[in-house]
Amino acid sequence: MVLYALMTSLTAVSIDAILPGLRAIESSLGAHPPLEAHHVVSLFVFGMVFGELVMGPLSDAVGRKAALVAGLGVYVLGTLVALTAMSFEGVLLGRVLQGVGVAGPKIATRAMIRDRFEGDAMARVMSFMFTLFILVPMVAPALGQGIVAVAGWRGVFVMYLVLALGLGAWMMLGHPETLPPERRIPIRPGILLANAARILAHRRVVGLIAATGCVFGAQLFYLGIAAQLFFDAYGVDAGFPVLFAILASGIGLASYANGMFVERFGADAMARIGFVGLCVASAAMLAACALTEGPLPLAAFMGLGLAVFLAIGILFGNLNAMTMRSLGAVAGIGSSLLASGSSLVAALFALVAGSFYAGEVAVVAGAFLLAGCLGLALTEIALRSDDRPVAAAGAASRPEA
Secondary structure, eight states: OHHHHHHHHHHHHHHHTTGGGHHHHHHHHTOOTTOOTTHHHHHHHHHHHHHHHHHHHHHHHHOHHHHHHHHHHHHHHHHHHHHTOSSHHHHHHHHHHHHHHHHHHHHHHHHHHHHHOOHHHHHHHHHHHHHHHHHHHHHHHHHHHHHHHHHOTHHHHHHHHHHHHHHHHHHHHHOOOSSOGGGOOOOOHHHHHHHHHHHHTOHHHHHHHHHHHHHHHHHHHHHHHHHHHHHHHHOOSTTHHHHHHHHHHHHHHHHHHHHHHHHHHOHHHHHHHHHHHHHHHHHHHHHHHHHSSSSOOHHHHHHHHHHHHHHHHHHHHHHHHHHHHTTGGGHHHHHHHHHHHHHHHHHHHHHHHHTTOSSOHHHHHHHHHHHHHHHHHHHHHHHTSOOSOOOOTTOOOOOOO
16 A cells, blocks of 8 residues: 555655755756746646556556556656756656656556455555645655755755655565456557547546646646745745645645535535635635735735635546546546546646746636636536446447346
8 A cells, every 4th residue: 555655646746846946947957938947847747648648558458567667667767867957958858758657657556456456445545545645745845845955956856766766666576466467458549549539529528627627737837836936926935845735735625525525415516616616716816916016915825725725625536536427438548538638738728827927926816717717617518418428439239227
């Protein structure tokens, strides 16, 4: 369980630990528009788009362990490229490769859990991993800040390298293959393309993927400029990890509360509550910015920002569950398309939003408001669409029971 949790958390560590070093990377390598510090985060997620498309079918064809280790190999290559880069463009190339590679542990670990555990045992493993998900965004920036203070921004990439090599060795030496050869599914491009076409033609699934991407994109934009925002607007540098952790805790608290209420009210209703909450909180933040001379007071930003992240914490689990519910027999490639599609929308959203940022809190509030309104509209359209699951290509049709 510890290995699964660490493998899965590699994505969050790769995003959050580098945040305190973004300004140092930009200044030491001389980034110039249109390339800016926030691209170090958004292009990492852009790389995940391609990795997530490949790793799901690959893990079904060659085994979970081989796919995971292959992903870690690409991640290590990207880390070395960024670590030794002498230009900002080199760091960005390394981050794209890191994003491609990190999809291996992310996708293959989920499949390993599904292979090995059922019922209450699976719930126990997922609960343990969920606890780490809450903790990682809270501690990773502090860890990154400490490393940057001692070893500079390249030290964070050294940490990534050590972590990836250590986890890879642990996997190779201490974990069995969970998918025996007789259960593997060869990659057949014709069937994969046919199933992908059916998924992308399903209005409900596509709408929910786009809605998920909008919410993730606003969060990704915030992550990319968070350290700069606290410094530009409030002069906060050393205290950034603490303030970041307070806001990140909203996602964990809301996710826990959602687990208590979702069976009573249903995922659809909880998603609507989350979107309405996101719209209201971000609109209040934008209005407060308009009514305030100078930067929005830090206390107001923290209070309204916590409300925004509470809403986001409600949304992610429900949107993913609602999408998977419609995938039926194509859940394997469907989960890859869900992950890669939402990551693509998120990366594009963050890149566009980042082009408007110049140190103002109002741009952040506007990005969250836009994501909330778009996401709510897309979700409502999706929920009014055909709710029958996607049928697998080549599967024999049969009457519903």
